[in-house]
Amino acid sequence: MNSSYKLLKPIFLQRTLYYMRGRMSRSHKNRMSFKLDCLLDKVTQKSERQNERPASYLNIAFTGFHDDKLEGVCGDVARVETFIVKMCHKKRKESSAPLMQVSVGTQDVNINPSEGEGGGGCGRNACLSIPTHNFTSSNGHQVKSYVLVFRVSLVHDQENAGEPVVKRRRVGRSASQDSQDSNIPLISTNAINGDSHGGVGSTYAGELVMFDRHGRCLLTPGQYELMLELQAGETTQLCKSSPKKNASWESIDTLKFDGIFNNIPVLKFTLNWNSENSTSVIERPRLRPLKPLDVVLANSASTKPKPQGVASPEAPQLVLYQFVYNNNSRQQTEARRDFHCPWCSLNCMALYSLLKHLKLCHARFTFTYVPHPKGARIDVALNECYDGSYAGNPQDLVAMPAGFAFSRSGPTRRTPTTSVLVCRPKRPKPSLSEFLEQDDDFDLPRSYILGHNRLYHHTMTCLPIQPHELDEDSEGEHDSEWVRQKTQMMIDEFSDVNEGEKELMKMWNLHVMKYNFVGDSQIPLACSMFLESHGTELLRKSLYRNFVLHMVSLHDFGLIGTGVVYKCILHLQNKMQDPSVQKQLAASWEEQRRSSKKLFSSYNGSSSSFVSPVKQESTCSSATSNGLTEESKSSPTKSK
Amino acid sequence: MDDGSIKILQCYSDPDPEENFYTVAWSYDTETGRPILAAAGSRGVIRIFSLATMQCVKHFIGHGNAINELKFHPRDPNLLLSVSKDHALRMWNIRTDILVATFGGVEAHRDEVLSTDIDVEGTCIVSCGMDHSLKIWKLTTDIMLSTINQSYTFNPSRAVRPFPTVQQNFPDFSTRDIHRNYVDCVRWLGRFILSKSCENTIVCWKPGLLNQTELKHNDTNVTIIHKFDYKECEIWFMRFSLDYWQKVLAVGNQQGRTYVWDLDISDPAQARCSTLTHPKCVAPIRQTAFSRKGNILITVCDDATIWRWDRVAQQ
Numbered sequence: 001m002n003s004s005y006k007l008l009k010p011i012f013l014q015r016t017l018y019y020m021r022g023r024m025s026r027s028h029k030n031r032m033s034f035k036l037d038c039l040l041d042k043v044t045q046k047s048e049r050q051n052e053r054p055a056s057y058l059n060i061a062f063t064g065f066h067d068d069k070l071e072g073v074c075g076d077v078a079r080v081e082t083f084i085v086k087m088c089h090k091k092r093k094e095s096s097a098p099l100m101q102v103s104v105g106t107q108d109v110n111i112n113p114s115e116g117e118g119g120g121g122c123g124r125n126a127c128l129s130i131p132t133h134n135f136t137s138s139n140g141h142q143v144k145s146y147v148l149v150f151r152v153s154l155v156h157d158q159e160n161a162g163e164p165v166v167k168r169r170r171v172g173r174s175a176s177q178d179s180q181d182s183n184i185p186l187i188s189t190n191a192i193n194g195d196s197h198g199g200v201g202s203t204y205a206g207e208l209v210m211f212d213r214h215g216r217c218l219l220t221p222g223q224y225e226l227m228l229e230l231q232a233g234e235t236t237q238l239c240k241s242s243p244k245k246n247a248s249w250e251s252i253d254t255l256k257f258d259g260i261f262n263n264i265p266v267l268k269f270t271l272n273w274n275s276e277n278s279t280s281v282i283e284r285p286r287l288r289p290l291k292p293l294d295v296v297l298a299n300s301a302s303t304k305p306k307p308q309g310v311a312s313p314e315a316p317q318l319v320l321y322q323f324v325y326n327n328n329s330r331q332q333t334e335a336r337r338d339f340h341c342p343w344c345s346l347n348c349m350a351l352y353s354l355l356k357h358l359k360l361c362h363a364r365f366t367f368t369y370v371p372h373p374k375g376a377r378i379d380v381a382l383n384e385c386y387d388g389s390y391a392g393n394p395q396d397l398v399a400m401p402a403g404f405a406f407s408r409s410g411p412t413r414r415t416p417t418t419s420v421l422v423c424r425p426k427r428p429k430p431s432l433s434e435f436l437e438q439d440d441d442f443d444l445p446r447s448y449i450l451g452h453n454r455l456y457h458h459t460m461t462c463l464p465i466q467p468h469e470l471d472e473d474s475e476g477e478h479d480s481e482w483v484r485q486k487t488q489m490m491i492d493e494f495s496d497v498n499e500g501e502k503e504l505m506k507m508w509n510l511h512v513m514k515y516n517f518v519g520d521s522q523i524p525l526a527c528s529m530f531l532e533s534h535g536t537e538l539l540r541k542s543l544y545r546n547f548v549l550h551m552v553s554l555h556d557f558g559l560i561g562t563g564v565v566y567k568c569i570l571h572l573q574n575k576m577q578d579p580s581v582q583k584q585l586a587a588s589w590e591e592q593r594r595s596s597k598k599l600f601s602s603y604n605g606s607s608s609s610f611v612s613p614v615k616q617e618s619t620c621s622s623a624t625s626n627g628l629t630e631e632s633k634s635s636p637t638k639s640k
Numbered sequence: 641m642d643d644g645s646i647k648i649l650q651c652y653s654d655p656d657p658e659e660n661f662y663t664v665a666w667s668y669d670t671e672t673g674r675p676i677l678a679a680a681g682s683r684g685v686i687r688i689f690s691l692a693t694m695q696c697v698k699h700f701i702g703h704g705n706a707i708n709e710l711k712f713h714p715r716d717p718n719l720l721l722s723v724s725k726d727h728a729l730r731m732w733n734i735r736t737d738i739l740v741a742t743f744g745g746v747e748a749h750r751d752e753v754l755s756t757d758i759d760v761e762g763t764c765i766v767s768c769g770m771d772h773s774l775k776i777w778k779l780t781t782d783i784m785l786s787t788i789n790q791s792y793t794f795n796p797s798r799a800v801r802p803f804p805t806v807q808q809n810f811p812d813f814s815t816r817d818i819h820r821n822y823v824d825c826v827r828w829l830g831r832f833i834l835s836k837s838c839e840n841t842i843v844c845w846k847p848g849l850l851n852q853t854e855l856k857h858n859d860t861n862v863t864i865i866h867k868f869d870y871k872e873c874e875i876w877f878m879r880f881s882l883d884y885w886q887k888v889l890a891v892g893n894q895q896g897r898t899y900v901w902d903l904d905i906s907d908p909a910q911a912r913c914s915t916l917t918h919p920k921c922v923a924p925i926r927q928t929a930f931s932r933k934g935n936i937l938i939t940v941c942d943d944a945t946i947w948r949w950d951r952v953a954q955q
Contacts, residue, residue, distance in 0.1 A: 398701070413797070458802065460742065460805070460807055461702055461739050461742065461805055462701075462702045462703070462704060463701070463702045463739060463802075465802075466796060466802070468796065468797060468799065468800075469799075469801070469802045471800065472800065472801060480807075481807070482745055482746060482807060482809040482810070485809070485810060486746055486747075486809070489810075
């Protein structure tokens with residue numbers, strides 16, 4: 001198989017190959033002592049260990065909620081609820097990536113505080129501390145990222161605090177707003193352009209993604225201004241909408257970022273990571289370099305393969321590749337210091353594994369190992385015996401239209417083919433000697449599947465036998481139409497046989513070919529079946545005497561006994577009792593008498609070229625027939 | 641082109657470099673009306689090209705050897721007839737990809753089948769070959785008509801048995817009395833047949849006696865109507881052609897000379913012959929073809945040259 005194709009669409013794992021033990025980092029040594037009950041303990045211990053770290057906190061100090069559209073509400077307070085949304089990787093059988101949302105705190109924050117008030121403002125408690133163990137990957141689900149969602153709702157209205165909801169004085173300028181909730185459509189793209197309705201009861205939401213694709217923490221300590229969007233009603237939506245749906249084009253004429261935030265509701269806060277839980281106002285954020293959380297990284301780091309078994313990773317040696325080609329007249333050499341395959345860059349960890357990998361996965365070359373003082377030399381040559389023929393289902397190649405079987409237009413019936421997936425033959429002990437120069441290659445890889453994946457063809461048309469035609473064997477040459485036609489034509493060509501005889505023999509031959517009588521012992525049966533199916537027809541064509549002659553011939557050759565002859569003729573005579581048959585017989589007999597009389601009288605006394613019609617009375621003992629004459633018309637000699 | 645030149649429009653190359661195309665035939669896709677071209681040759685594979693998409697859309701395998709000629713049914717553009725070195729003729733329905741009939745076997749050709757033609761009404765096929773014989777096969781028998789119909793409705797995925805391809809072993813007429821060598825080209829001329837061998841003659845003849853209208857299977861009579869003689873054409877696989885209206889006949893010889901007869905006369909004995917020559921045209925002319933109106937004749941030679949001859953109006 002093509003090695004580059006395997007890179008794109010691998011069908012097996014390298015670490016499970018028997019010669020690649022170096023890549024298998026798991027061991028089964030714990031299986032002996034494993035007990036199911038201890039699973040829970042293991043997990044709780046692990047999470048406790050994490051909690052034992054010096055507690056770190058993510059501290060957020062809200063400084064204010066700014067929205068230019070909210071007039072005259074300086075000094076009012078909005079409620080900020082913070083959620084952590086955990087986005088996990090989708091497992092194979094789940095329909096969508098799991099999302100979990102947890103609320104971690106609610107704070108009150110000033111609306112449109114003036115600049116000079118510093119962080120926190122107004123002395124209110126606007127700080128939030130989130131312990132970092134909230135941001136760990138949990139059991140069962142691998143976490144993609146965490147997102148902090150801030151939901152700001154304008155419910156606090158000092159003036160309207162005591163009055164019922166309906167009567168509350170509107171805070172915003174939009175006159176069309178009826179009630180405090182859910183009639184406000186979500187205008188996602190327009191919100192940024194400043195066309196939103198605002199006011200009491202509206203909810204704004206903003207998101208802050210915590211970790212990027214590589215698990216690095218994006219939340220550097222500092223001051224943040226988060227753009228918020230108006231949300232419809234009180235639905236607690238999870239941030240499910242794809243970024244594409246809420247995306248919009250923004251033209252950046254002057255690339256001044258200051259102006260962007262002028263018309264958009266913004267939540268301002270200060271963020272830092274601290275080892276202590278802080279509920280007080282932080283005055284000055286401490287800048288720290290971007291550093292990934294240990295917790296996150298510890299789970300996603302790939303473990304290094306540990307040396308095990310046969311192919312223990314060896315000290316880096318010199319591996320010299322010598323490619324000899326063009327009938328040994330040219331060569332190309334390459335030297336490497338590790339055990340990576342030069343073609344597919346696979347780290348084989350050991351010399352034996354490397355050689356085995358080269359021989360099996362890059363079978364278009366032959367590799368011969370020659371020990372070298374500094375390491376190893378591998379002679380590479382083109383493999384003349386490589387069989388690159390198609391090894392799949394041959395039906396797929398001939399299906400019409402071309403390539404149909406490889407398309408995905410629906411299920412089609414296919415012929416069963418065999419592919420070997422796992423094979424565990426007895427193997428010799430791995431040693432480097434199998435790669436040494438071979439004098440005779442008795443070791444050619446033989447296919448394990450012999451003669452199963454075959455394409456058969458119809459005999460007459462040479463067209464491939466389709467899978468749905470496999471049920472019935474259509475190749476049997478039994479009673480072909482052309483054979484029947486040919487025998488009739490050949491019998492007709494006889495020049496020295498009278499018409500009646502020809503007709504009878506045609507009927508008899510067709511009968512025998514149809515039922516395929518092959519043995520002498522079957523002839524009595526053939527005779528009786530013949531009479532069953534063709535008896536009446538015989539009589540109608542006036543072939544009685546011809547049939548009798550035929551019976552006699554069969555008897556003469558010992559194929560039937562006298563009893564059979566007797567029975568058959570009796571049977572035929574019984575058929576003659578049928579009145580309709582009798583009428584026909586009588587009519588044809590009359591006709592023949594008349595025509596032969598005419599001939600006789602006109603040629604009376606003439607030359608010897610005259611052929612006299614033969615008239616014979618039937619002499620059957622139990623005959624009720626009267627005067628059956630044999631059909632005899634002289635037939636002209638036929639030219640071929 | 642109108643200015644008298646030739647312009648190449650499309651070119652197709654078989655992926656197998658060993659392929660040699662011997663024959664082509666034009667038809668059209670009955671669903672889209674677009675022209676299609678069928679081509680076949682030494683590999684025994686029929687390829688169908690869609691000229692609009694410039695792709696080979698179908699191929700048909702099954703002939704046991706090279707294919708010498710392809711012909712489409714004049715009334716049904718989906719029925720394609722192919723004759724082969726494997727001694728047989730095959731009729732394919734190229735719309736449904738079904739082999740409708742094979743014409744071969746005990747009384748069929750005994751050597752390579754070299755040429756074939758279907759008459760203008762689509763009732764009879766005439767075929768000829770290396771066994772010196774010409775055979776006529778009727779397409780109007782019950783079994784043929786019903787199988788052709790069935791080939792349009794047959795659904796392979798729902799069928800239990802393979803398609804019941806007609807295996808026609810017996811021609812409706814056969815003769816070896818016209819020529820004494822390989823018969824390498826045959827065409828219908830109404831109810832008459834034009835055929836040639838490598839004896840420097842195109843023979844116009846009919847099966848049976850002169851006034852006989854029906855075909856008899858073992859009829860030994862043939863009536864020769866006329867012979868068109870020419871010179872220096874003693875190699876085989878040299879084809880003549882008729883124009884669409886069957887008024888002009890043209891054949892080339894092995895020296896590069898083309899003979900043209902005007903057939904639009906009542907007495908065949910008075911058919912006049914013109915010869916077309918050019919000092920540079922000296923290689924054997926394998927095939928000739930007329931344009932639809934009959935005023936342009938194309939001949940092709942063994943030295944890979946193509947010659948265009950325009951009919952000049954008589955003054």
